[in-house]
Amino acid sequence: MGENQFLIDSEKLSAADLRIKRRIENDRSARADHMTYMEGMEQIQSDIMEKVLRQMDAYHYEHYTAEDVKRALAKDICGIEEFKALLSPAAEPFLEQMAERAKIETSKHFGNTVYLFTPIYIANFCENYCVYCGFNCYNDIRRKKLNYEEIENEMRVIADSGMEEILILTGESRKASSVEYIGEAVKIARKYFRNIGIEIYPVNVDEYRYLHQCGVDYVTVFQETYNADKYEKLHLMGHKRVFPYRFEAQERALMGGVRGVAFSALLGLWDFRKDALATALHAYYLQRKYPHAEISLSCPRLRPIVNNDKINPLDVGERQLCQILCAYRIFLPYVGITVSTREEKHFRDGIVKIAATKISAGVSTGIGDHESKYEGKKAADTGDEQFEIADERSFDQVYQAITDEGLQPVINDYVYV
Template sequence: MLSLTEKEWRENRLIKIKKWEENCPWEDFINDKTILTILGKKKKTEKKEILDIITKAKENALTGEMLSPEEVAALSNVQDQELWEAIFEAAYWIKCKVYGNRIVLFSPLYISSPCVNNCVYCGFRNSNHSIQTKTLTLEELEEEIKVLTNMGQKRLIVVYGEHPASNYEYICQTIEKIYSIKNGKGEIRRVNVNAAPLFVDEYKAVKSVGIGTYQVFQETYHHPTYKKLHPQNTLKGQYKWRLFALHRALQAGIDDVAIGALFGLYDWRFELLGLLYHAMSLEKEFGVGSHTISYPRLEPAINTPLTGNSSYLVNDEDFKKIVAIIRLMCPYTGSILTAREAPALRQEIIKKGGVSQMDAGSRIAVGGYTEIQKEHIPNKQQFVLQDTRSLDDFIYDLCKDGYLPSFCTACYREGRTGDNFMPLAKHATVKNFCIGNGILTFKEYLMDYASPKVKEIGEKVIIPNYLKWLDENVPQAAKQVRRLLKEEEAGKRDQHL
C-alpha cells in the first residue's frame, strides 16, 4: 500500500499531468484502426515486392530515410524462409554500413525501485509485496560505481522508479555523483537515463547535469491494451502524457532520445508500426529521430502472472524477425539488445538483426553490483536476466566472432548529438568515428582490465584487423588513431576522435 505522502505526491502530479494533456500541442499519432487496417492489407505480399523493400531499406542506409508503415507491415507478414534470410542479411549489411562491425557496451544501473504505479506486468508495481524495493543513498551509489568501473565499464543506463524519493531532483543529484567518482583509471563517462516522463522544466534540469540519452518506453502502443495494463488514475495510466514524453524532452533541449516497446503485451506486428509512427513523429516535429530503439521481451518476475501467461508472448523466431525489421525500418538508429535474452540467442541476433549496442556484466537489482557474486537476487529484481556472463567473458565471445567491442562516449563530448549526429548516421559516415574510437576505448580495456585471454585476442587479432580497416577506408583517421594509441600506451586515457 502507498503511504499518505506517496498518495499525495501522486495525486498532485496527476492533476498537473491531466492539465498538460488537456493542452497537449500535438495530435495522437497512433491510430489503432489505421495500423490494424495496414497490417490486414499487407497480410500477403508478392516476393518481388518484399525484395524491392529490402533493396529500398539498403538504399535508405545512405540517406537516413525510413520505410513506410505499409512496407514494414509487409515485412512483418513474410512467411517464406528464404526471404527471411534475405532480410537478416540486409539487417547486418545495413548495420555495418552505418556503424561498422562494432558493438557498443554499457551496463544498466538500477538506482531506485519504489514506484507509485501499479502496472500489471511489472515486478516493481506498488501492490507486489513479494519484491523488496530500495532507493540507493549516495554512499551506496558510490559503491555500485566502484564495482562497475573496476570491471572497466564506461557507459551506463541508470534506471529509476516513479516515486517522490526519485524525482527529477534526485535524478540530477545521482547523475552528478556518478560523474564525480574517479576510481583509479576508472570512471563513468556517459550516463543515459531510463526514467518516468517529466515536465519540460524538469527535463531542463536533468539536461544541465550532462546526461546522454533520455529513454522512455511506451510499453504498448495499442490503446485498449495500454488502458488494461496501466490502471487509470495512476501516473502511467495517462497514455498521451507518456506518448509525448520524448517530444517534451526534445522541447527542453535534450539532444538524444530513445524509444522502445515491451514485446509480449500485444501483437508484435502492431508494436513495430507503433515504434515506426513514433520515430516518424519525432522526425516531423524536431527533425531528429530516435537515437536508439529497444525491444525488450516480457521476462518472468516474482508474483507477476502476466509475464508467463500473456497470449502475446514472442517466441525466439519472431523475436529475430522483430530485431531485423527494426534495422531495416530505421537504418540510422542504434539497436539495443539486452541481457534479458540468453547468450546463444544474443550471439545469433547480433548478426541476424544488425544489433549495435548491448549490455554486459549486468545486474538489475538495486544494489546488485555490490552483490555481484550472486547470479540473481529475484526478490529485488524487476524481472529475471537470462545472460549473466561477466563483462570480460562477454567481450571474449564478441572477439571470437570478430566484433570490435567499444566503450566509446566520444560523440557526446565532441558535440555529435541530436541534429549534429543524425546527418552522420543517416549518411553512413559515423562509422569513420565509431571504428577509431572503438579501437581506442578497447585498447584502454585491454591495458587496464582485460583477462589474459581477452588481452591476447584483442592485441593480436581485433585491434590489428580494425586498424587495417581504417588504413583502407579512412587513412587520415588511421594515422591519428595510431598516434593516440601510443599516447595511451604511455599512460594517457580518454583519447578519442
C-alpha cells in the same frame, strides 16, 4: 494472447488480492480517464501521436503477400509501406534474406562495432499498478532506495569493471525518487562515466532540461503498448495510466536539450506486429521533426517477475523477434538497436552480427547488489529485481564474446569539449 491475460479475475482472488482490488477501485488515478492529462502534466503541441496511431490502426498485416515482401526487399530505400510488408507474417519465410539485407545496412552505418553499457537501478519504489511489472506498487517485494553514498559505491564498482556508459533507472515514484534525487545521482555518475542515460518516470520539459544540465545524455521510455485501450487495462492506477503523457516523453526530452532518445514497446503485451510498427513510426516521425536527435530502439520481451513466474510473451518467439529487428534495421538503417539481457546468450551473440548495435553486460535489475555481483562481497541490504534476466555474463565475458565474433566492442565514442 487473450485480452484478459493480465487482468484481475475477482472470482479467483485471495483475501489480500481483494483488498488490493478495493484499493484500486477507490483510488482516484484508477478512475481517471487514461487519455486525459493529470494535474502537473505538461501538454505539448504535437501531431506525432495521431500520425502513429492512425497508421497502426490501419495496418492489416494479414493482407500482405510474398510478392509484397519481395518488392520490399528489392527496393534500395525502405518506406513505410515496405516496412509494413516486412513485419507481416508473409515475411517470415524470407527471414534469411531479411537478415542478409539487415547485416549490409548495419555494416554500412555502424561498421563492425557493438556498443556496451550497463543499467543501475537506484530505487524500486513505485506508485503505479502495472500488472506485468515486478516493481508495481502492490507486489510484495523488498523495497530499497540507495542513498548518495551507496550510489557512488555502486557506480565506482561498475566503472572499475571497465564500463564507461551507464543507464540509471528507478521505479516510477516521484515521492521516493524525486527529480532532484535523480539529478544528484546523475552528477555522481558524471564522475565515473562518459555517457549517461536515464530510464525513469516521464517528466516535463523543464525537468528534462534540469536533468540534462546535471549530465543526462539520453532518455529511454518504454510505451509498453501503443494500443490505448489495452494500455488502460494493463495500467490500473498511477500517473503511468495517462497514455498521451507517456507517449510524448521523448519529444519533451528533446525539447529539454537531451542528445538522444530511445523507444520501445514491451513485446508480448498486445499484438507484437502492430506494436513494433508503432514503435518504429514513433521514432521515424520524431527523427523527421528533430533531425539532430540520436535515435535508438529496443525490443524487450516480457520476462517473469518476483511473485509471478508465468509472465512470458506467449506469441513472440526468437524467430519473430529476429524478424522485427531485421525489419527495424532495413527501415531505419541509422538508428541504434539495443538487445538487453532479457534475451538468451545465443540470441544476443547472433543478433549483434546482423542488426543489433548495442547490448548490456554485467547486468543486475536489483537494487544495491553490484558490489556483491562484481566483487563477491555480501550485500547487507538490497532491493528485489524488476524482472529476471536471461544472460548473466559479466562485462569481461560479453566483451570477449564480441571480440571472438570478429566485432569491435565500443565502451565510449563521445568526447566532451
